[in-house]
Amino acid sequence: MKPAPFDYSAAGDLSDARRLLAGGAAKPVSGSQSLGPMLNLRLARPGRLVDVSALPELRAVAETAGAVTLGAAITHAEIEDGEVPDPTGGWLREAAGNIAYRAVRNRGTLGGSLAHADPAADWLIVMTGLGATAIVEGPQGRRRVAIEDFAVGPFVTALGAEELLVAVEVPRPGAGASWGYWKFARQVGEFAKASAAVLLDRQKGRLRCAVGALGRPPLLLGDPEGLIEGQVSPAAALRAALPERPAEALVLHVTALTRALAQARGGEEGR
Template identity: 75%
Template structure:
């Protein structure tokens, strides 16, 4: 089906993009999540503002303790190692598992996070890696930890006219381990359940995150207990989400177990 009519403006730079968004407009980058909604006419913006060419969003900055990946970096660029991966391959592997290659060639890291589909890969992976979202808006720039950036299904901390410019991924310390596991019925589908586990003792970062819950990723409150095997994953999830039926969490418990195995075995 064809999209309803809209106008399209490609922003020249960040300041230009901010001005265009303040005039009213829906930001778009790779159009891989918004596109289907446009074509199905579930979304009818008056105007699209294309951010995919903004030089500020296409930058990759390597720093001593982190890498800043511009929001308009594509999944394929991360998969292929064209964009620096501070984790030594964890980002590349996650990128390679997103949808299909033809989608990864246009879809962007920032677009995926700002769209905030609860089952999306970057939403859970970046939360698991203790990444930080860098935002620029009318009030200036600010930093938001990923766990506070996604606030619900398709909902983020982005304010009016604010743009996600980059994602800062910390460099893991020596001996750090990582586990990411997702369950999808078919290759390329959105996950039915997912989990990410980071064991980075040198940097003091231990994290167990569960995704594809229909809400923002869940950070379990005793990652050390889970990682050291003192806490049962099923028990931890049931305690964190007491209102959910046990059978609805079964896949997520499995995802968490497998991510834990990958990060500790």
């Protein structure tokens, strides 16, 4: 299939993009690796596409002692290739290198993936595990949204009318921090059937265990200390968090969490 007819505009700057997006009939587009297929299937029928891929505000990168802020139009490939700072010391680069295929990574963007809010996407679970913050701009100015509050449903975000995701702030882990990320896909390049991310950052008091590809936003599990120390099993944690789901529906997610925990524990022991 081919898309329904639409107009195209390339925004000159962020204020121009907001002007073009006003009214709700237009949609922003950057790499078009998520929106493009939806247009072809006519699941999305915007009256206008507003290209924001070259906006300086969405291409900017800023570093502080505690975090790196990546513009929403930074591509997966730029992260994979180390063309932008990686505050995690390589965890972002590794995650980016396992997204789909190189052709997709060359065009797909960090912000586009997060704003699409596919429950099985890599960046949504990775950024949830890392405790990242979405930087959003709209008619009322800028606001910050914890990434676990950014996706509110499958393909639905907390973005309000005429708001844009402009950047993502990724905190720097403390000394000795370790990380685990595991996903199951039927073959290389496909979306995950189950995924999990674990952060052990004792210096900064950040312990996070997240599970993704659940058909909903990533699940940030309570009692990460119990999971990390082995006092609570992954199966028990998921049963408690998702009592409505049969155990057999969570087998892959239990395994993904088990493996992510093992990776993180191994990284901690190796430091």
